[in-house]
Amino acid sequence: MADVEAYDFSDERINLGSGVTLPKSWHARVSGEQDVPGTITVRVEWDDTLGRTAVAFAALEREAEGVDITSQVLREVRTHWIMTRSALDVVTVDVDAEDGDQVDRIPVRDFLIRVRAQEEREPMESLHAAISVYRVATAISYPPLKLVADSLQISQSTATRLMSRARDSGLAPEVRIQEPRRAPSVNPYNPGGSYDPTAPHYGPSQPGGPSMGR
Numbered sequence: 042m043a044d045v046e047a048y049d050f051s052d053e054r055i056n057l058g059s060g061v062t063l064p065k066s067w068h069a070r071v072s073g074e075q076d077v078p079g080t081i082t083v084r085v086e087w088d089d090t091l092g093r094t095a096v097a098f099a100a101l102e103r104e105a106e107g108v109d110i111t112s113q114v115l116r117e118v119r120t121h122w123i124m125t126r127s128a129l130d131v132v133t134v135d136v137d138a139e140d141g142d143q144v145d146r147i148p149v150r151d152f153l154i155r156v157r158a159q160e161e162r163e164p165m166e167s168l169h170a171a172i173s174v175y176r177v178a179t180a181i182s183y184p185p186l187k188l189v190a191d192s193l194q195i196s197q198s199t200a201t202r203l204m205s206r207a208r209d210s211g212l213a214p215e216v217r218i219q220e221p222r223r224a225p226s227v228n229p230y231n232p233g234g235s236y237d238p239t240a241p242h243y244g245p246s247q248p249g250g251p252s253m254g255r
Contacts, residue, residue, distance in 0.1 A: 043074045047127040055087045055180075058213075059173040060135030060144070063087065063094070063180045069127035076117045079103040079110065085124050092215065094128060094182045096120045121182065125227045128181040134173070149177055153230050156192045167193065171203040172213045183229060 051065040071081040084098040099120050103110055134152040135144045156170055174192045178185035189200040207213040 044072050045123065045126045045130075046070045047130040050131060057176040057180055058215075059169070059176050061132065061149075061173065061176040061180055062135070063128065063132040066097070067127065067131055069123050071123050074117070074119070077101065077114060078105075078108045079114075081118055081123065083120055083123050083127075085127065093179050094124060096124050122227060125181050125183055125229075129227070129229060132177065132180040134177065149181065150230060153177065153188075153192055157194065157230060162193075167195075168203055168207060168212070171200065172207050175204060175207070175213065175216070181229065183227075188229060 047067055047069050049068040051067065053065040054062045055065055056062050066084060066086040069083050069085065071083075072079075074081060080102050082098075082100045082102070083096050085094050086097040087093075088095040099118065101110055101115065101118060129150055130148075132149040133146045134149055135146050136152065136155075137143075138145045153174070156174060159170075162170060170193060171189050174189045175185045177183075178188040186197055186200045186204065189195075189204065190197045193200070195203075204213070204216055208216040
């Protein structure tokens with residue numbers, strides 16, 4: 042199993058709203074990747090133009106003599122997977138403390154587990170929860186409608202309607218309408234657990250459904 046280490050975090054943090062923050066940049070080091078005989082290093086940065094995190098640099102250092110880094114080996118380097126997996130270690134969400142007077146900063150994976158565990162919500166609660174999860178997806182560079190649908194345990198069409206409402210009402214004006222990219226094989230609720238990368242991810246059935254990323 043690949044070992045992912047996030048390090049060298051920027052002191053500057055990007056605030057996406059809903060309490061979601063992340064370092065402006067960080068590095069990730071990965072070893073033990075299947076079919077990759079070496080150590081992978083990537084630098085992840087927040088990209089204002091893309092409106093999400095992006096890989097700014099990637100390198101592969103061979104593990105020992107007798108190993109040749111070929112184009113075939115480089116094709117096995119999963120930069121998007123590394124970016125999302127490391128983001129789950131650095132993104133945080135500010136939530137109200139139990140006493141209601143303070144704010145607790147919790148890891149993003151704990152936040153997603155909390156959202157998924159809540160069974161009943163009022164309509165406005167669902168809307169704000171969807172916005173928060175959408176912003177988390179932006180921070181970890183994960184298809185946002187899929188994460189909203191999975192976290193709130195709703196259909197993708199319902200997730201699309203919620204985000205359309207959030208955008209049109211001005212609660213989340215940053216929502217972009219783009220074609221979604223494929224979800225990386227990372228379990229955002231438990232990064233070390235199993236995940237089915239073949240699970241379908243459907244984008245908007247027609248123009249107008251919001252999504253982030255490509």
